[in-house]
Amino acid sequence: MKKLEIYVRSSKMEDLKKELHDINVNFLIFSDVKAYGKNHDKHYRGQAYVDDVVKKVKLEVVISDDMLEKTIETVMKVARTGDIGDGKIVVQSVERVYRIRTGETDINAL
Amino acid sequence: MKKLEIYVRSSKMEDLKKELHDINVNFLIFSDVKAYGKNHDKHYRGQAYVDDVVKKVKLEVVISDDMLEKTIETVMKVARTGDIGDGKIVVQSVERVYRIRTGETDINAL
Amino acid sequence: MKKLEIYVRSSKMEDLKKELHDINVNFLIFSDVKAYGKNHDKHYRGQAYVDDVVKKVKLEVVISDDMLEKTIETVMKVARTGDIGDGKIVVQSVERVYRIRTGETDINAL
Amino acid sequence: MEDTLFTIHNLWMMIATSMVFIMHLGFASLEAGLTRSKNTVNILFKNTMVPAVGLLMYAIVGFSLMYPGKDFAGAWFGFSGFGVNPPANALTPAYNAGYTYWTDFIFQAMFAATAVTIISGAVAERIKLFTFLIFAVFYAGFCYPVVGMWKWGGGFLQALATPFYDFAGSSIVHSVGGWGALAGAIVLGPRIGKYKKDGVIPIPGHNMPLATTGVFLLWFGWFGFNGGSVLSANPGIVSLVFVTTSIAAAAGAMGAFIASYALFKTNDLTMVLNGILAGLVSITAGADQMSVGSSAIIGFIGGVLAVFAVLALDKLKIDDPVGAIPVHLGCGIWGTLAVGIFGNLAGGAQIMSQLIGIGVIGAFCFAVSFGAFFLLNKTMGLRVSETEEVEGLDINEHGMRSYSDFVVNED
């Protein structure tokens, strides 16, 4: 099995969730993270300052090996805008997955 | 060494922390994440809408290989309610761990 | 390629970001996480209680294999105070990285 | 003796002025509370500038347009010159038995800004700041005083055989604001994401304690708004107005509570808050003419009406983030009409006059504000860019965040 950590623009979340669900990726966790990058200028009481933090959404997905290609393709298609900041996908191998409710493991646990 | 990412109900956090501590799992980080799932109906100004986000807690634990079974068992025991949404455990292998304070590595760093 | 998960004091974030950037670590994501540990005593309406949660920052960095040593060194140098709570580094191997914008992979994607 | 009573009456009018002033904080709190945190600085900025702009415009032209003097009795329009120019008797009962010239000016000036603030809520979260401020200058300086003159300034609505009656401004203040709000909401269009193919997607307000604070402050201020509209401290009338105002507010809360529970099986705080305002707006036209029972009925109907009006607007895809149109326009009309149905003035002729007033004011305000918004749209642009709207007006128009220490949800 593979674990994918997908860092994308938050505006792409809704679409990504739907499309991944459509190709049957069900183990799907997301959280807010930050990356460095140029953001809006801010002003406060006469002083300008740069906000160098950009928000991203991190998606964590665990899939079976044979789903890898399809999942990557889907993310690429949905999350791409072509502008800087579209994000990254990191693929790692997973040794084991358990479903806590039933004790099922691996593919059955997804 | 193994890294476990454990996604559980937030109500199970306190217990899990204590029981893991009891079996000597000390490297224990947690954060709030979200998963998709059916949640409460919400209403606002005459419009009902479904909230499809459920909160989970993600625990990250790094353990030595020989602790794996015991840790899994403990999580299974503590976090299980039998209802949908009990969560998952993902096991990955870890190459190296460092304790920043001392420079110790691997098992000594845990 | 390697993925490093670096758990450090939040006060070290700014420095760490700069120094890592200087050695050309560009894929750098961070988020707020919690660890258990003794914190300030709190008081509320005549009752004292212990807050056993300490905040940490989690950095996620993906680098090429040859950058590993240099990165570890940098983190060790910047994040160490010598007091309990300096944090940990967890190293895992990564199978693949994609840059969503261009489709580039692996080292080119970093 | 005369001087003593004059001092008392004037004192009440000044205190009432302070209470009407604090309504601006009420509006700011309510509107900020019922919108998203990414636009909070923007709303606070508008609602802070509006009373400032309103006071200055009212000093420069508004007061002279609204109270041009006896020469313009029965007219549609009058103007007695720029600036505030106290007459010789300005500080004596000869000017008015109830207040000095200065009190008169400042009490009226506090009202003027109200109409504009009402609009602010309906166009929130998507209107350009400068365009809105220019509209505010125009509406507070021209549109509101012209309409006010028709009745309170002795104009043609006052001169009807059965004079149009609007005690404290259900029409002259609230529906003047409400029509502008409707025009603005239509020209602007809904916020991105509010109306989708599969229905209405609610956009919840970000701070319920703030919204609630706003409504309580508005109720508090309404004691000055309605009580001050007696234009003296007359014990019988002012105290009756306090009672009718409070009972209508309470009944409005009950009306909205029951209606929204019956319709949605839920206890929607924002509906109850709107219900209180609905009750208050509804009683405003006849607060000095009603019995306790009639006040309760008028307020209750107002509260129910507001709930249905919120639904109706969503059906029409007119997006009003804070419910300004249901409360101020819907109940403004209802309250004005109710003067012909309930209370001392009830009767066919009065209903007729009320309908004339409602119609003329509506036609004028809607046309003028629609025209103004349309023109501004063609020239300066009315709406912020899609990116700005999605990211929030705060960071784009102000370079600031309203809650910089807090972690807020994306979007």
Place this chain on the structure above:
Amino acid sequence: MEDTLFTIHNLWMMIATSMVFIMHLGFASLEAGLTRSKNTVNILFKNTMVPAVGLLMYAIVGFSLMYPGKDFAGAWFGFSGFGVNPPANALTPAYNAGYTYWTDFIFQAMFAATAVTIISGAVAERIKLFTFLIFAVFYAGFCYPVVGMWKWGGGFLQALATPFYDFAGSSIVHSVGGWGALAGAIVLGPRIGKYKKDGVIPIPGHNMPLATTGVFLLWFGWFGFNGGSVLSANPGIVSLVFVTTSIAAAAGAMGAFIASYALFKTNDLTMVLNGILAGLVSITAGADQMSVGSSAIIGFIGGVLAVFAVLALDKLKIDDPVGAIPVHLGCGIWGTLAVGIFGNLAGGAQIMSQLIGIGVIGAFCFAVSFGAFFLLNKTMGLRVSETEEVEGLDINEHGMRSYSDFVVNED
């Protein structure tokens, strides 16, 4: 001459009414601030409905129960008929030298809702909404006016040889609310997680600026609450009351500050806030009878008392999230008693009368509210389910969140 003074007195009573009204916002803010964000909509909803329900119930039956007229002098109970029915002289000094009938009604009505709002805080975060609202109808419409009649309506406490003295309601308002709060907190039991084997687990309030705002608004409103209880604008008495009220509040803050620092070695803002209210409640029974020095002592003791009462309640595992029982019951009793110990009325006979009043009011209110809560518990159910309590009342009873844009901590 008479008319002029009448106009002044009545004006003050109306302004005092507005100030008492704003105390409802004070209570709403304080109670919301001292509880968790998952129950904020619920608390705001209750505290918005309470004045609405209170005003309407007071109009329907309360006023007639509390002021049934001379026929019931010295009695335990009286009723002069449903609704508000102004007598012929309602708007003249013949009704009362200090106010019109309408002013009388609305000033008193604002008080009625107060007693219920006090209870709202003590039962917060676990009581069912509808059950609470039914209790509110009963308490504002029946229990409060019956007790009020005993003294202010000319009932048996007024008819004692040495009449029971309670200037503005330390007992008649505050401890009436406080006894209901105690009964409610006992019947309901503590919030989940508050009392564990290993001790008390504090449940911190979620918004300290909101709680602080609440206390300042309450202090502000108290100028109307105590100052208005003079029932005229009498310069000497009202201004004395302003001074004693403020000094007691300030001394209450000092008392709570010193006591909580001495006991806990920490500077607990919520204790100081409670201390101010403790000072205010303590002075309320004798605000017109005290010197500045006595006011300071009474307020200071009140502030200290409140801190100890908070601890005592926790010992007894009675869970009062906002400190309503220490402040309103504890200091309500203390303030009532203090009238017999300090100031112009001090003396053994007065102490006796005060004790009678405290005892009778306590027995009646506690019995009646305990009974009511007990019955409601058996019939409709008093407490939300465990799941609802853990998840929060907002999402379960209202389907809403109070701060939808903010990230909040779990539980």
Place this chain on the structure above:
Amino acid sequence: MEDTLFTIHNLWMMIATSMVFIMHLGFASLEAGLTRSKNTVNILFKNTMVPAVGLLMYAIVGFSLMYPGKDFAGAWFGFSGFGVNPPANALTPAYNAGYTYWTDFIFQAMFAATAVTIISGAVAERIKLFTFLIFAVFYAGFCYPVVGMWKWGGGFLQALATPFYDFAGSSIVHSVGGWGALAGAIVLGPRIGKYKKDGVIPIPGHNMPLATTGVFLLWFGWFGFNGGSVLSANPGIVSLVFVTTSIAAAAGAMGAFIASYALFKTNDLTMVLNGILAGLVSITAGADQMSVGSSAIIGFIGGVLAVFAVLALDKLKIDDPVGAIPVHLGCGIWGTLAVGIFGNLAGGAQIMSQLIGIGVIGAFCFAVSFGAFFLLNKTMGLRVSETEEVEGLDINEHGMRSYSDFVVNED
């Protein structure tokens, strides 16, 4: 007749007292809103204790220092004994045609605490709680009343050939507070991280609705602050003061809006909020002497001045988190001077007297407060430790968090 007018005047003075009281909530809200959430409990604690301490100190020594009586006419210092001791005629027009002794005391006492609260904002986020409270005792109990005596107590500034004029306290309240604020900010030094090699790093305030609420409440309170300073309900003067006060506030908002847009090309809400206060402080010295036009000019200049003063302080690396020094010191001086330039009193001799007053008050207050802060720094310590400052005063001095349910950003 006399009694009737006395009752009216006194009524207004009592209501004005309540309005000045609520300014303390205004300050608390503004200061909490413009600082970080990790220090919010601390600021609320200070601003809650300050009026308590101020009232008590004013009762014990302040009132007697500030109004020592005719024996000290023209003097630099006077004292008529500890405590409040009402004379025989305390409650009659013989004491004063406009108010009773009690009203006099409580109105004045509310002012005393104001000066200290102003300082609280400038030293926020880094001063030790107890040290600050001791300073507050000293400043409210000694420094403010001594300066007040010079003019309002009949001292030497009143005795100048052309008496120094300060209607409601641009100098005597606001710049007294402002000088203390300046001294405190200098002795303390800037907050960690504010001034770095590469420039100024802004530290944004955490809650804009709270800050905005504060400013509206201050404007509201200012009706009592300036209006009450007429010391009677005189219809002509009080109503003029309402107008000049409001117009100056509105013009101050415009001034700050235009200046900050011109300079920074952004719409900074906090600057507009400061601009309103700048307008209010600027008009305070001459609110009863100005025309509407002059008020607008004075307020507008005040608003512009505040913006430049904020920049100037940052240049000097004097860290004032809330802008207390620009608003209260800068505009306090400007407003005092403006009395000699605009309005009824304008003229060279008046300018001279105003400059004397500004100079003497400035020298005294700055020296005394600098000395006090310096001494406190050497003895008790003035500033919290670096760790405490970084972690926040709330958790270190109070063991509490202001928003315990919310997720807040690190540092």
